[in-house]
Amino acid sequence: MFSYVMRRLVMLIPVLVGMTLITFSIVHLIPGNPAQVMLGETATAEAIADLEESMGLNEPYLVQYGLYISDLLQGDLGTSLRSKAEISQEIWPYIAATFELTVFAMLFAIFIGVNAGIISAWKQNSWFDFLAMLFALVGVSMPVFWLALMEQWVFAQELGWLPAYGRENSRDPMAPITHFYVLDSLIHLDFARTWVTLKHLILPSIALGTIPMAIIARMTRSSMLEVMKSDYVRTVRAKGSGTFLVIYKHALKNAMIPVLTVIGLQTGVLLGGAILTETIFSWPGLGRYVYEAINYRDYPVIQSGILVIAFIFVIINLVVDVLYKLIDPRIKY
Amino acid sequence: MKWKVSIFMAFMLSIVLVLAACSGDGSADPEATEGDDGGTEENAGEEGEAESEGSSEGEGEAAEEGGVLVFARGGDSESLDPGSTTDGESSRVTRQILESLLDFEKDSFEIRPGLAHDWEVSDDGLSYTFYLEEGVTFHDGTPFNAEAVKTNFERWSDPEHEYAFTDDGYVYAMYGTMFGGYKGDEGHVIESINVVNDHEIEFVLSQPLGFFLQNMAMSYFAITSPAALEEHGAAINENPVGTGPFKFVSWTKDDSIVLEKFEDYRVDGLPKLDEVVFEVIPDNAARLIALRSGDIDIMDGLNPDDAAVVEQEEGLKLYTRAENNFGYVGFHTQKPPLDQVEVRQAINYAIDKQAIADALYAGYATVAKNPLPPSYMGYNEDTEAYEYNPERAQELLAEAGYEDGLEIDLWTMPVARPYMPDPETVAQIVKNNLADVGITATIVRHEWAPYLEKTMQGEHEMFILGWSGTNGDPDYFLSSLLHGSNVGSSNRTFYENEEVDELLDQAKRAVDQEERAELYKEAQALISEDSPMATLVHSRPVLATSSDVLNYVPHPSTSESLAEVELAN
Numbered sequence: 027m028f029s030y031v032m033r034r035l036v037m038l039i040p041v042l043v044g045m046t047l048i049t050f051s052i053v054h055l056i057p058g059n060p061a062q063v064m065l066g067e068t069a070t071a072e073a074i075a076d077l078e079e080s081m082g083l084n085e086p087y088l089v090q091y092g093l094y095i096s097d098l099l100q101g102d103l104g105t106s107l108r109s110k111a112e113i114s115q116e117i118w119p120y121i122a123a124t125f126e127l128t129v130f131a132m133l134f135a136i137f138i139g140v141n142a143g144i145i146s147a148w149k150q151n152s153w154f155d156f157l158a159m160l161f162a163l164v165g166v167s168m169p170v171f172w173l174a175l176m177e178q179w180v181f182a183q184e185l186g187w188l189p190a191y192g193r194e195n196s197r198d199p200m201a202p203i204t205h206f207y208v209l210d211s212l213i214h215l216d217f218a219r220t221w222v223t224l225k226h227l228i229l230p231s232i233a234l235g236t237i238p239m240a241i242i243a244r245m246t247r248s249s250m251l252e253v254m255k256s257d258y259v260r261t262v263r264a265k266g267s268g269t270f271l272v273i274y275k276h277a278l279k280n281a282m283i284p285v286l287t288v289i290g291l292q293t294g295v296l297l298g299g300a301i302l303t304e305t306i307f308s309w310p311g312l313g314r315y316v317y318e319a320i321n322y323r324d325y326p327v328i329q330s331g332i333l334v335i336a337f338i339f340v341i342i343n344l345v346v347d348v349l350y351k352l353i354d355p356r357i358k359y
Numbered sequence: 360m361k362w363k364v365s366i367f368m369a370f371m372l373s374i375v376l377v378l379a380a381c382s383g384d385g386s387a388d389p390e391a392t393e394g395d396d397g398g399t400e401e402n403a404g405e406e407g408e409a410e411s412e413g414s415s416e417g418e419g420e421a422a423e424e425g426g427v428l429v430f431a432r433g434g435d436s437e438s439l440d441p442g443s444t445t446d447g448e449s450s451r452v453t454r455q456i457l458e459s460l461l462d463f464e465k466d467s468f469e470i471r472p473g474l475a476h477d478w479e480v481s482d483d484g485l486s487y488t489f490y491l492e493e494g495v496t497f498h499d500g501t502p503f504n505a506e507a508v509k510t511n512f513e514r515w516s517d518p519e520h521e522y523a524f525t526d527d528g529y530v531y532a533m534y535g536t537m538f539g540g541y542k543g544d545e546g547h548v549i550e551s552i553n554v555v556n557d558h559e560i561e562f563v564l565s566q567p568l569g570f571f572l573q574n575m576a577m578s579y580f581a582i583t584s585p586a587a588l589e590e591h592g593a594a595i596n597e598n599p600v601g602t603g604p605f606k607f608v609s610w611t612k613d614d615s616i617v618l619e620k621f622e623d624y625r626v627d628g629l630p631k632l633d634e635v636v637f638e639v640i641p642d643n644a645a646r647l648i649a650l651r652s653g654d655i656d657i658m659d660g661l662n663p664d665d666a667a668v669v670e671q672e673e674g675l676k677l678y679t680r681a682e683n684n685f686g687y688v689g690f691h692t693q694k695p696p697l698d699q700v701e702v703r704q705a706i707n708y709a710i711d712k713q714a715i716a717d718a719l720y721a722g723y724a725t726v727a728k729n730p731l732p733p734s735y736m737g738y739n740e741d742t743e744a745y746e747y748n749p750e751r752a753q754e755l756l757a758e759a760g761y762e763d764g765l766e767i768d769l770w771t772m773p774v775a776r777p778y779m780p781d782p783e784t785v786a787q788i789v790k791n792n793l794a795d796v797g798i799t800a801t802i803v804r805h806e807w808a809p810y811l812e813k814t815m816q817g818e819h820e821m822f823i824l825g826w827s828g829t830n831g832d833p834d835y836f837l838s839s840l841l842h843g844s845n846v847g848s849s850n851r852t853f854y855e856n857e858e859v860d861e862l863l864d865q866a867k868r869a870v871d872q873e874e875r876a877e878l879y880k881e882a883q884a885l886i887s888e889d890s891p892m893a894t895l896v897h898s899r900p901v902l903a904t905s906s907d908v909l910n911y912v913p914h915p916s917t918s919e920s921l922a923e924v925e926l927a928n
Contacts, residue, residue, distance in 0.1 A: 058808020064437070065445055065532060067776075067811055067824060068839065071848035072540075073532040080528045108437055109612070110528050110596055119611060175644055182652045190649045192614070196636045197427040199609070199617055308640040310614035318435070318613065323808065 027351065034344050041340060042333065046098065049332045050091050053325050059083060060107050060323035081107050094329065103333075104326035108319075113330045117315065121334065122205035123193060124304075124311035128296045130227045131235035136289060139239040143246025143285075147254060148273060158243065165240030174233040174306040181229060189226050191308040194219070230307040234300055238292035245288045249281040256280075279353055286353065290346030297342070298335035425620065425633035426926040428908070429655040431640045435613045440596040441581045442515050443529045447917050450578045451659075452616055452637055454918040456498075457581035457601025460489050460508065461572060465912040465919070466681060467734060468831020470572050474503065474582060474602065484567030484870035489575075491558040495625045497584035498606045505560040509552045510585045512562075516549060517542040522585075527593035533579040537830065538568075567868045569875050570832035577830050578918050604630035604922035613639055630922040631910075650675065650903060656926065657904045657911065663721035663780065666901045676906045679723060682732045682897035683915035684778040685836075686825035688769075688789060689892040693853045694820055696765055703890040705755035706821070707745040709796045714747075715788055716896045719781050723901055727894035729883045730826070730836055734915070736872060737833045737879030742887045752796040764797035770814065770822035774807050777900050777917075778825030785823055785895070814851045822851065829916060833879045838863045841886055854891035 061077035062069065078084055085093075097104055103113040142162070146155040182190035193207050194200060200219060203210045208227070211219035253259060254277055262276050301313035312335060319327035350357050437446040441453040462473035475489035495503040514522045515534040518541060523529060531541075539546035550565040564571070574580060587600035599607050602625065605618035616637040620630055638655060640646040643662050647669075650658045661669065661677075670677045688710065690697040697703055712726045728744035731737070756762060771786035772779065779785060790800045800821070805813060814822050828835055839845060842863050843855035859882050866878035904911055907927040913919055 057806050058812070062808045062811050068826060068829070068849065069445070069532065069811075070536055070839075070845070071815060073530070073535055076535065077530045077532060080525065080530050105528070107528065110438070110593065116612060120613070123614075178645055178648045182654075183648045186652055190652055190654055191640050191645055192638065192654075196429045196615060196638050196654065197634075199615065199636065201609075202611070306642045306645050308614070308638070308642070308645065310612065310639070314613055314641075 027348075031344070031348065034347070038337075038340055042337065045333055045336045046095065046329065047091075049329045050087075050094065053328050054087055056320070056323065058323055060325065063321070063323050064108065094326070098333075103330040106319075106324055106327050108322050108324045108327070113327055117312075117331065117334060119202070119205040120310060120312045120315040121338075123309060124297055124300060124313065126193075126206050126208060127227065127230055127234060127300065127303075127309055127311060128293060130231040131296055132238065132289070132293055133235075134231050135235040135239035135242055135292070138235075139242030140246050140285065142239075143243040144250055144273060144278070146243070146247040147250035148269065150251065155247075159247070162240040162243045165236045166244075168236065170233055170237065170302045171306055173236060174230070174303055177229045177233055178306070188229050190229075193223065193226050193309065195222050230303050230309055233307070234296060234303045238289075238296065241288055241292060242285060245285050246281065249284045250277060253277045253281040282353055283350060286346055286349055290342055294339040294342045297338050425631055427634040427636060428632050428657070428921065428924060428926060429636045429638055430657045430659070430921070431638040431646050431649060431655040432659040433639070433641055433643070433646070435639045436610075436616065436637075438596040439599040439607065439610065439616075440529075440583070441579045441599075442511070442531050442534060442583075443596065445533050445579070450916075450918045452618075453581060453599060453601075454578045454603070455605040455618055455635060455921055456599045456603045456607050457578075457583060458603050459576055459578060459581045460491075461576035462920075463576050463831065463914065463916065466914060468573065468576075468828075468915065470576050473576065474508075475575075478572070480572075480870065482870075484569075484571075484868075485564045487562045487564070487571060488555070489560050489562075491560065492625055493558050495602050496623055497587070497602055498600050498621055499584050499587055499590075501584055501586040503582065503584075503602050504557045505554040506557075507585050508560050508582055509554055510588070511580075511582050512549065512552055514588070515580075516547070522588040522595075524593040524595075529593070533577070533829075537574045537577070537580075567870050569867050569869050569872070570830060570834050573830040573832045578916070579829075604920065605632075605635055608634075615639065624922075626922070631925040632921065635921055647903070650905065653905065655905075656908050657902065659902050659917075661901045661903050663719075663723045663901055666721055666723065669903045674906055676904050676908070678902050678904065678911070678913050679899040680902070680913045680917065681734055681915040682725065682899055683734075683831075683917075684825055684827040685727045685730060685732065685897045686776075686778040686785070686823070686895045687727070687730065687892040688895065689814075689822050689824060689852045690890070691817060691820050691822075691851075691853055692855075692889075692891050693817075696759070696761065696767070697820060699759045700889060701755045701759035702761065702765075704745070705752040705759070705796065706793065706798065707890045707893040708748045708755065709752040709798070710745075710789055710792050710893050710895070711747040712745075712893075712895050715785055718788065719784060720896065720898055724896040724898040727897050728887070730840055730886065730892065730894055731833050731879070731883065732828065732836075732897050732915075735828070735831065735833050735836070737866075737876035737883075739880040739883040739887075741880075742883055745890070745893065749792075749796050756796060756798075761797075764799065766799045766801070767793075768803050768820040769793075769800040770803045770805070770810065770819045772807065772810055772823055773804060776825055777827060778896070778898050779823065780898070782823050789823075815848060817847070817851075817853055819851075824851065831916070833875075834863070834867055837879060837882060837886075838867065841891060852891040854886075854889065856885060856889060859885050859889075 059078060060081060061074045065073055106113055106116060142158045146158045149155055178190045181188040200210060203213055207223040208220060211223055259272060259277050262272050300311055301317050304311045304314045316328060316331035319331060432448060434448050436449040436452050438444040438449050439453055441450060441457060459473050460475040462471050464471055475491050477490040479488045491505060497503055514520045515531040517523060518525045535541055539548045541547060548564045548566055548568045549562055551563045553561040555561055581601060584600040588595055591598040597610060604621055604624045606621045608617040608619050610616045618635045620633050624630060640649055646658045647665060649655045666677055669675050690703045692698060716724045716726055728742050729739055769786055769790060772782045775781060786802050790802060793800045826836055826840060839849040841850060841854050841859060843860045846853050846855060862878050862882040866875045869875045902913060909925045909927055910923045
């Protein structure tokens with residue numbers, strides 16, 4: 027097991043090097059230079075030239091790539107062209123924001139999705155099954171931005187139950203410690219604030235979690251149906267176990283393997299691709315960080331941001347692979 | 360069976376919730392009804408002043424009363440070091456923290472005192488003496504004096520200066536543009552800065568600069584504490600320290616910037632608010648929802664189409680900024696067939712500007728006849744507008760030898776700007792207008808940065824763009840866009856007219872503002888005759904606030920001081 031994890035971690039290196047090469051090339055293929063974008067239409071040619079020079083953009087690409095890689099090897103993610111800040115420091119709050127949102131979105135998706143899938147399989151072809159699967163189909167097909175705006179309209183504007191944007195009450199901001207706001211409020215022992223941050227999480231989590239929830243529900247259902255037909259389940263039933271026990275104790279473990287794969291992939295997708303939700307709910311996460319950087323042609327941020335997202339994605343997949351083993355001891359690596 | 364019951368219960372519960380949601384009526388917010396004093400007039404800035412005068416000045420205790428104002432905008436600031444950025448979202452925030460020697464009036468570009476309470480200009484326009492406010496301290500407790508002013512200007516002008524941070528990527532582009540370059544450059548106008556005493560400072564110029572005082576009022580040339588420059592070094596862009604009404608507290612990128620009241624602010628009784636929070640809410644619709652639900656107090660960048668609704672809505676107030684920009688269709692005046700003045704005039708007549716103003720700005724725009732906003736000094740009222748006249752256009756085309764029509768490329772920009780909320784539609788309207796007079800226009804699209812680069816280099820024929828003012832001076836519009844020396848830079852029409860250049864040069868060097876105004880008027884008459892661009896509209900950006908916000912006056916530059924703003928209740 028340990029050697030397997032080590033092997034996987036070593037294999038990570040060529041993957042990440044490949045990532046840097048691809049992102050570096052793509053980034054420099056986007057037309058337009060950062061100095062021009064930052065200064066806008068009222069810039070003079072001299073101002074653009076000055077800024078370009080100060081950003082080191084008049085070096086040849088290979089030299090720029092070499093500098094980037096050598097910095098990277100020393101653990102230096104580079105400096106943002108736009109904000110002039112160290113990316114390794116600047117990126118942390120974004121990672122924390124995205125991570126917190128992803129965790130809650132996935133909790134929502136897994137809890138609802140797995141249970142809906144199980145009940146659908148159990149009561150196959152019942153009205154619940156039809157309803158749940160219809161709901162799942164709508165969930166998969168629904169544009170995230172539309173769902174998000176509808177949520178805001180109903181729950182923030184019309185009912186006023188939940189906040190429409192952001193991570194905390196703007197009028198009463200908290201001094202962040204870890205930048206995981208729920209955790210921070212607990213560290214501050216400020217439980218009223220914990221409630222506030224949780225309320226801010228509800229709408230974006232649902233918006234973000236709906237598609238994974240629907241996918242998980244469908245996956246759980248089909249996987250569960252498969253397992254329910256297997257011999258060992260018939261045996262357990264024959265022994266006289268109650269249906270609930272059969273499903274949650276015996277069938278679920280085997281049914282979860284493919285579901286786990288989906289969960290892992292979806293988590294990775296959410297971490298990197300929550301740009302729509304993050305934009306509508308003004309959630310300052312990784313997706314927005316990279317998106318803004320693309321708008322401003324902030325090359326170092328695009329490169330390092332994508333690298334970090336890729337890294338997280340690979341790690342999550344590794345974690346999922348390890349979890350397979352915990353769920354199903356028969357799996358050997 | 361039990362399962363069925365519980366599922367049924369859950370289903371019923373959800374139906375009840377949905378029904379509850381439907382019956383909840385929109386104005387359920389109790390606070391929304393309180394602010395009924397304001398109505399929905401635009402620029403109702405002066406109201407509520409009388410009651411505010413009375414508010415206690417007592418220290419400490421009053422902290423409860425000012426409240427927290429949340430100002431939401433579409434994008435984050437780039438830097439909180441005003442000198443090293445040209446970004447409007449940055450200046451909007453730094454304006455609260457740092458102050459310049461002079462200031463603009465609340466709703467115009469008229470000059471008024473800032474950190475300097477008085478100033479003198481020598482007759483030859485080569486020496487400006489500023490008398491600084493006494494007893495002013497920076498937020499870090501160090502005194503504001505003439506030496507601090509000198510340090511700041513030297514920092515911007517001299518790339519070798521110890522606080523220039525050139526190696527960290529700092530460039531002072533606005534300084535270079537406004538003062539003709541940097542130390543050692545030929546066009547650089549500030550020759551020396553003499554500290555006369557602690558509260559008197561003299562700027563000696565190498566040549567007169569007609570808009571020197573306008574520049575001094577720009578928020579980009581605000582004074583930072585030299586002690587903070589020493590302490591924070593290149594991190595000054597995240598740790599601004601000035602003399603302004605609000606102190607910097609914290610900045611969470613792409614999220615919020617928090618400022619708090621500076622208790623020792625030089626003006627007694629100001630600021631009124633305890634805290635100001637600048638929130639980033641990128642989505643326009645989400646920002647309006649946040650305003651309606653009371654989460655924010657001011658939203659910038661309202662969609663003009665939403666303005667009519669907001670104006671009617673109880674609890675909200677609509678504001679417009681004065682015109683400070685214009686959108687145009689430019690002609691490459693050195694490329695055939697656009698090198699013929701008749702063709703340019705013909706196209707100018709062919710475009711229905713009023714239709715564009717009506718279709719895209721929901722009435723929040725006026726048709727432009729000069730490449731200068733109407734409120735500016737030297738705006739030429741007498742310029743003959745190119746009224747929509749397809750017949751006249753066809754005549755002119757025939758005169759130019761194009762009675763059988765011609766083909767031309769029309770470049771359009773890919774991003775919405777304040778002066779051009781929907782460039783694609785503008786391009787379509789122009790294309791249709793031109794088709795009516797026998798001109799076949801092909802719409803060409805590029806990404807924003809390449810668009811700006813290529814038009815600078817002159818790869819285009821016709822193009823759509825605009826310009827926004829920053830120091831309130833005509834020079835920034837007319838010279839940047841139309842002076843021959845700016846060809847290959849900001850002059851994208853490649854317009855070169857020696858007479859116009861001469862007038863613009865004279866106006867730039869003249870010190871007497873009335874004389875300058877006359878020169879600019881003359882220049883506009885010549886420019887209109889040559890028709891290097893079809894000026895389309897001046898837009899009035901709209902924004903909305905909760906009606907609890909009092910004394911808020913939007914400034915045409917998009918950055919206004921919030922020192923006098925108050926919250927009702």
